[in-house]
Amino acid sequence: MVKGNVVLGVTASIAIYKSLEVLSRLKKRGFNVRFALTEEAKRLISPVVFKALTNNEVYDDVMEELDLGDTNITHVSFANWADVFAIVPATANIISKVACGIADDPVSLVALATEAKKVIAPAMNSQMYLNPIIQDHLNKLKSLGWLVVEPEEGDLACNTKGIGHIASENHIADAIESCMYPDLLKGKxxxxxxxxxxxxxxxxxxxxxxxxxxxxxxxxxxxxxxxxxxxxxxxxxxxxxxxxxxxxxxxxxxxxxxxxxxxxxxxxxxxxxxxxxxxxxxxxxxxxxxxxxxxxxxxxxxxxxxxxxxxxxxxxxxxxxxxxxxxxxxxxxxxxxxxxxxxxxxxxxxxxxxxxxxxxxxxxxxxxxxxxxxxxxxxxxxxxxxxxxxxxxxxxxxxx
Ligand SMILES: Cc1cc2nc3c(=O)[nH]c(=O)nc-3n(C[C@H](O)[C@H](O)[C@H](O)COP(=O)(O)O)c2cc1C
Missing domain, CATH: 3.40.50.10300 (CoaB-like)
Incomplete structure (x- = not known):
């Protein structure tokens, strides 16, 4: 049973592996997935991995047009294809770019172009996450209807403990799946x-x-x-x-x-x-x-x-x-x-x-x-x- 189309935007956080765990959950739940990667994300994991695991073209270069069998240019094609667009993991950099409407990489481009429901799973060091600039940008995204999957307290890559550890793959997959259902019980x-x-x-x-x-x-x-x-x-x-x-x-x-x-x-x-x-x-x-x-x-x-x-x-x-x-x-x-x-x-x-x-x-x-x-x-x-x-x-x- 195919539940819908998800574009996963991947950015260059140490939690980049989580995008593959979320992919695995989404596939089990019946979703089709395509990946969009930033330049820096490509330097952490090769696009070949994302292509092999989805059997779909990966959007990883704003200047290269993919042949997706439609007439749209790539970012519009990805934007229109998605029922849900989710950034997993989301760096401080992408959060700020998206909140300000900057569109200079495949992830921020699709974010700006799509009318799909939007989910974002931040991952970063505590000081960065608690920085008022990032909190302001996240609040702005929430007010625009983005579903923010808040990070957890936990071990961080910088050898400290604190808030900023990306949410679990199950919670991120739940958040994405939730976008497919009507709000019939809102307020109850x-x-x-x-x-x-x-x-x-x-x-x-x-x-x-x-x-x-x-x-x-x-x-x-x-x-x-x-x-x-x-x-x-x-x-x-x-x-x-x-x-x-x-x-x-x-x-x-x-x-x-x-x-x-x-x-x-x-x-x-x-x-x-x-x-x-x-x-x-x-x-x-x-x-x-x-x-x-x-x-x-x-x-x-x-x-x-x-x-x-x-x-x-x-x-x-x-x-x-x-x-x-x-x-x-x-x-x-x-x-x-x-x-x-x-x-x-x-x-x-x-x-x-x-x-x-x-x-x-x-x-x-x-x-x-x-x-x-x-x-x-x-x-x-x-x-x-x-x-x-x-x-x-x-x-x-x-x-x-
Ligand atoms: C190994 C490594 C891990 C990183 N982890 C994070 C992270 O978890 N969160 C974050 O906001 N930035 C992290 N950064 C910094 C980002 O990679 C940097 O801001 C980059 O410009 C983000 O690019 P992107 O948002 O276009 O992918 C990390 C950098 C390196 C080298």
Whole structure:
């Protein structure tokens, strides 16, 4: 599935290798990529590498016209071809040039000529990054609609630590991919719960479930792509935080409830999507020391029921006079529709997303899902098996 065309502008930062890592992510996500390089970037990595990895012509000389099969001159052709134009990495030099409308190299030329969505990932030494001139130029680009993928604190090439380390390849690829989606949720606050909760038996052992968190993370990522302000409350998972998403890690069901209440207190108007697989039961008592074998061949734990988090937050929001739109998930192994319908009423949901976790080609751990959206009025919509990110889009566009 081809998602779109991306021109990656590459400049002469020590983080130049990142452009190739971002290329790899974009190719996996189905994008076509062409490269434009500055003269100085060419001196750090040969254009041959960029050409070989994309199988596309590389624009690396403003005075040389490439034969791209159209009548346009090269910078216009690149500019028109792009759905997204991204500068990765971006030097202080290119940031300043682009902010001032200078166009004397392939990257700044395409930047000025294109009407595509624009992304920029700065990389430089801390003093350069924090220099008010660079901050002014970045603010100007932001005000003109550029999506700036802010650098991180980290080890810098000049043997110091500080701000200026280029963002991760996943975050840069997320930022680029986000440009392909409409801003349907702009101005909305979305909280997504994800992953399993886990309940401790003693300091060493806990009980949990098979949720990988992938569906919840896909929802958080897509809600952000669609312009929402997103908080992700997650149990233990091995997944990267999506770009631009505020993440809160929790363990138990009660921790998740507390975290949700805090978010409700902060905002007047919230959409909450309950994609987490919340433990229904917890051990009656958590032992303070590791439990030893008694040698009698048995081990018994008494369980008590956990609160129904969705019902609780509905009540909590009402008591504070806050507006809450709730979406639930029903991961069932049997009587899928029957169980899902009961939950809509009991939990005060706008709609519920039902999926069959018995199937091993979808659901827990898989990158794919197939779901049925069941509305309050009984209407049902099936979303055929597809990537969880696509399913997330289908769920979220119903909330705009
Ligand atoms: C090894 C090396 C690493 C560099 N790393 C950076 C960097 O990370 N960020 C930056 O703004 N400039 C960096 N520079 C300085 C730029 O290469 C210099 O400003 C150059 O003129 C930028 O050209 P360009 O923006 O046209 O690619 C580096 C220079 C060298 C030699």
């Amino acid at each position: 606050n979305v909280v997504v719960t994800a992953g399993p909760t886990s309940e401790s038996i003693d300091p060493v052992r806990y009980l949990t479930n098979r949720s990988s968190g992938k569906m919840g993370f896909a929802l958080a990522k897509m809600a952000r792509y669609m312009g929402a302000d997103v908080t992700l409350i997650t149990g233990k998972v091995c997944l990267d935080t999506p770009f631009g998403v505020n993440r809160i890690d929790v363990e138990s069901t009660n921790d998740m409830l507390t975290a949700l209440k805090k978010e409700i207190e902060k905002k007047d108007d919230l959409i909450v999507i309950m994609a987490a697989a919340i433990a229904d039961f917890r051990p009656e008592k958590m032992e303070s020391k590791k439990i030893k074998k008694e040698g009698n061949g048995k081990f018994t734990v008494n369980f008590v029921e956990n609160p129904d988090v969705t019902v609780e937050i509905g009540r909590f929001a009402k008591s504070l006079g806050k507006k809450l739109r709730l979406v639930g998930f029903a991961a069932e192994t049997h009587d899928l529709l029957e169980n899902a319908k009961k939950k809509i009423e009991k939990k005060g949901l706008e709609f519920i997303v039902a999926n069959d976790v018995k199937r091993d080609d979808i659901g827990f751990g898989s990158d794919f899902n197939e779901v049925i959206i069941i509305h309050r009025d009984g209407r049902m919509e099936r979303i055929e098996r597809s990537e969880k990110l696509k399913i997330a889009y289908e769920i979220l566009r119903r909330l705009n």
